[in-house]
Amino acid sequence: MNAPHSEQVVVVTGASGGIGRAVARAYGARRAKVALLARGETGLAGAVHDVEAAGGRALAIPTDVADPEQVEAAAAEAEQTLGPIDIWVNVAFTSVFAPVSEISPAEFRRVTEVSYLGYVYATLSALRRMKSRNRGVIVQVGSALAYRGIPLQSAYCGSKHAIQGFNEALRCELLHERSGVRVTMVQMPAVNTPQFSWVRSRLPHHAQPVPPIFQPEVAARAVLYAADHPRRREYWVGASTAGTLAANAIAPGILDRYLARTGYASQQTDTPRDPDQPENLFTPADGAGGRDFGAHGIFDDQSRDRSAQLWASQHHGALGVAASLAAAAGAVAVFAGRNRR
Numbered sequence: 472m473n474a475p476h477s478e479q480v481v482v483v484t485g486a487s488g489g490i491g492r493a494v495a496r497a498y499g500a501r502r503a504k505v506a507l508l509a510r511g512e513t514g515l516a517g518a519v520h521d522v523e524a525a526g527g528r529a530l531a532i533p534t535d536v537a538d539p540e541q542v543e544a545a546a547a548e549a550e551q552t553l554g555p556i557d558i559w560v561n562v563a564f565t566s567v568f569a570p571v572s573e574i575s576p577a578e579f580r581r582v583t584e585v586s587y588l589g590y591v592y593a594t595l596s597a598l599r600r601m602k603s604r605n606r607g608v609i610v611q612v613g614s615a616l617a618y619r620g621i622p623l624q625s626a627y628c629g630s631k632h633a634i635q636g637f638n639e640a641l642r643c644e645l646l647h648e649r650s651g652v653r654v655t656m657v658q659m660p661a662v663n664t665p666q667f668s669w670v671r672s673r674l675p676h677h678a679q680p681v682p683p684i685f686q687p688e689v690a691a692r693a694v695l696y697a698a699d700h701p702r703r704r705e706y707w708v709g710a711s712t713a714g715t716l717a718a719n720a721i722a723p724g725i726l727d728r729y730l731a732r733t734g735y736a737s738q739q740t741d742t743p744r745d746p747d748q749p750e751n752l753f754t755p756a757d758g759a760g761g762r763d764f765g766a767h768g769i770f771d772d773q774s775r776d777r778s779a780q781l782w783a784s785q786h787h788g789a790l791g792v793a794a795s796l797a798a799a800a801g802a803v804a805v806f807a808g809r810n811r812r
Contacts, residue, residue, distance in 0.1 A: 478503075489562070519531050536592060542593050564627070617658060678744075
């Protein structure tokens with residue numbers, strides 16, 4: 472049985488910025504108790520303020536999710552301070568914007584350790600606690616890029632593909648065990664987060680999300696809905712996500728050529744990249760005394776604050792009934808027309 476929203480204990484990784492920050496704030500508005508895991512002290516302090524200002528209780532736990540011992544210690548501290556964990560949301564990631572040949576083995580390793588193994592370590596820590604109680608929800612924040620690789624983001628795409636496979640395998644095991652623990656994944660579109668201002672980049676121009684771009688609050692609403700309705704294996708946010716996944720399933724070779732032609736320009740603005748922009752690959756961009764980047768990136772004027780496709784993803788049943796009724800009505804109309812002849 473799920474705890475009332477105001478009593479839920481929620482853990483959010485990557486809570487200092489972007490989608491994680493928006494998710495933490497949304498749970499604060501539910502008056503939940505939220506453990507905030509991230510490396511950046513300034514961003515964590517900002518997240519604590521956001522959660523508490525929204526009405527929740529916040530616990531900041533500085534954590535590098537690439538270290539399984541730190542993750543396990545954070546889980547233990549969250550439960551000792553806030554109570555049994557009801558929901559665990561994995562968001563934390565890092566990346567490198569560059570062609571494959573310009574990314575070093577050490578950079579690939581670091582992206583994989585944070586963006587894939589960080590999810591694995593966090594999921595293991597959550598499972599150690601949830602399985603003994605036979606309840607709990609783990610939400611993996613994914614991406615359309617979990618299915619479809621794009622140029623200049625090989626390290627990130629590889630990590631998201633890995634999460635997809637890991638999560639599917641885990642879900643099958645939990646179903647086999649008839650476990651009360653649920654896992655679900657939310658596949659995101661391009662989102663206006665600070666990552667484009669703090670990931671390591673070797674692009675000539677400032678990196679940008681491929682339009683259409685959505686605000687992080689859209690992503691946060693999708694995560695909360697998924698956590699409330701975790702029997703669905705995954706949710707898609709944005710028509711662009713649905714379109715990308717459909718095109719990749721139907722004509723992946725054509726999509727390869729399309730992305731080869733458009734994928735470089737669509738991921739860069741017209742502004743030259745600042746060679747001194749902060750980087751969060753090995754050290755947090757929002758370290759002690761640094762800047763609090765918050766949830767939003769620099770693309771507010773181009774970003775959407777709602778997604779009709781998200782509603783459709785959340786209401787497959789209602790849409791199926793509506794389609795069936797429409798088909799039945801059409802059949803009746805055709806039959807009646809024939810009888811009048």
